[in-house]
Amino acid sequence: MKVALIGASGRIGSQILSELHERGHDVTAIARNPEKIAVATGVTTVRADVADPDGLTAALRGHDAVISAVRFRDFDAQTLLGAVRSSGVKRLIMVGGAGSLEAKPGLALVDTPEFPEAARPEANAGRSVLNVLRTEGSLEWTFLSPSAVIAPGERTGRFRLGKDAVLIGADGKSRISIPDYAIALVDELEHPVHIRQRFTVGY
Numbered sequence: 001m002k003v004a005l006i007g008a009s010g011r012i013g014s015q016i017l018s019e020l021h022e023r024g025h026d027v028t029a030i031a032r033n034p035e036k037i038a039v040a041t042g043v044t045t046v047r048a049d050v051a052d053p054d055g056l057t058a059a060l061r062g063h064d065a066v067i068s069a070v071r072f073r074d075f076d077a078q079t080l081l082g083a084v085r086s087s088g089v090k091r092l093i094m095v096g097g098a099g100s101l102e103a104k105p106g107l108a109l110v111d112t113p114e115f116p117e118a119a120r121p122e123a124n125a126g127r128s129v130l131n132v133l134r135t136e137g138s139l140e141w142t143f144l145s146p147s148a149v150i151a152p153g154e155r156t157g158r159f160r161l162g163k164d165a166v167l168i169g170a171d172g173k174s175r176i177s178i179p180d181y182a183i184a185l186v187d188e189l190e191h192p193v194h195i196r197q198r199f200t201v202g203y
Contacts, residue, residue, distance in 0.1 A: 001064040003189070004028045004089070006050065009036040012095055012150070012178055013069030017043065019182040023190070030059050050075035053083045060087035065189055069095040072125035077132040085138060093189055096145040098174075099123025100130050101166040101200055109148060109166055130198060142194045144185050146176050147202035153177030159184060159201050167202030176202050 003020055007013040008029035014037070020027045021040055029037045034045035048059040050070055060066055066089050068080065084092050099110030100123070109115060110123040133141050147167055159180050160167055166174050184201040188194060 001189070002026045002028070002062065004030060004060045004063040004066045005069065006030045006048075006056070006066065007069035007071075007095075008045075009033060010069055010071075012181065015178045015182045016067060016069055016095070016185055019179075019186045020189075023186060025186075028059065028063065030056075050080055050083075053079050053086070056080075056083040057086040060084060060089055063087070063089050065089065065091035065093065067093045067095070067185070067189070071122060072097065072129050073122055077129045081132070081136060081139065090138075090140050091189075091192075092139050092141045093185060094129070094133070094141065094143045095185070096130065096143040096198060096200075097123050097126030098145050098148045098150070098166065098200075100127040100198075101145050101148075102164050103166055105165075133196075133198075136196075140192070140195050142188055142192070142196075143198040144181075144188065144194075145198060145200040146181050147200065148174035150176050150178060150181055153179065155179035155183065157183055159203055162200045162202065164198060164200075167200055169203040174202055 003025050008017045009031040027043045029045045030048045034047050037045050046059045048055045101109050103109045103112050168174050
């Protein structure tokens with residue numbers, strides 16, 4: 001596929017870029033600082049900013065799908081969605097956050113006393129973006145929340161998928177490696193299962 005990846009130079013975005021490249025997709029890697037993106041066959045780097053809807057629309061036009069790996073506090077949801085709609089691309093996959101997952105029915109992880117205070121603003125921003133997406137009827141969006149802890153680690157290809165509840169592993173922890181998260185996201189791109197839904201991945 002021809003895929004536009006916004007935030008391709010970031011910690012998670014760069015791993016998604018690697019996964020897309022390994023699977024042979026034609027990727028337009030979009031970042032404010034594209035010089036940080038490694039040169040690779042099949043990867044075109046483009047300088048664009050989510051705060052510039054006209055420039056972003058132009059960068060997205062002509063692709064089969066858009067993936068956003070941008071921090072939630074770095075963009076306005078309506079601006080980003082407007083740029084995707086204006087570009088003519090229907091498929092949008094968003095790197096989600098764990099904070100909006102349910103620790104138990106009716107209680108989001110971000111609202112629990114144990115949730116790290118420093119991470120709360122970004123988590124609340126992610127919840128707001130998800131709420132906006134849930135009112136979006138024209139785009140075929142998907143929001144993939146990681147487990148509570150997402151960090152560098154092995155690419156195992158062995159993980160579980162869930163919906164709105166946080167996944168807890170046999171060790172009592174909620175975690176996923178960035179490479180395995182990227183696998184789950186690109187699997188969804190190639191074989192869509194969660195259209196206009198949020199889902200999660202964990203061990």
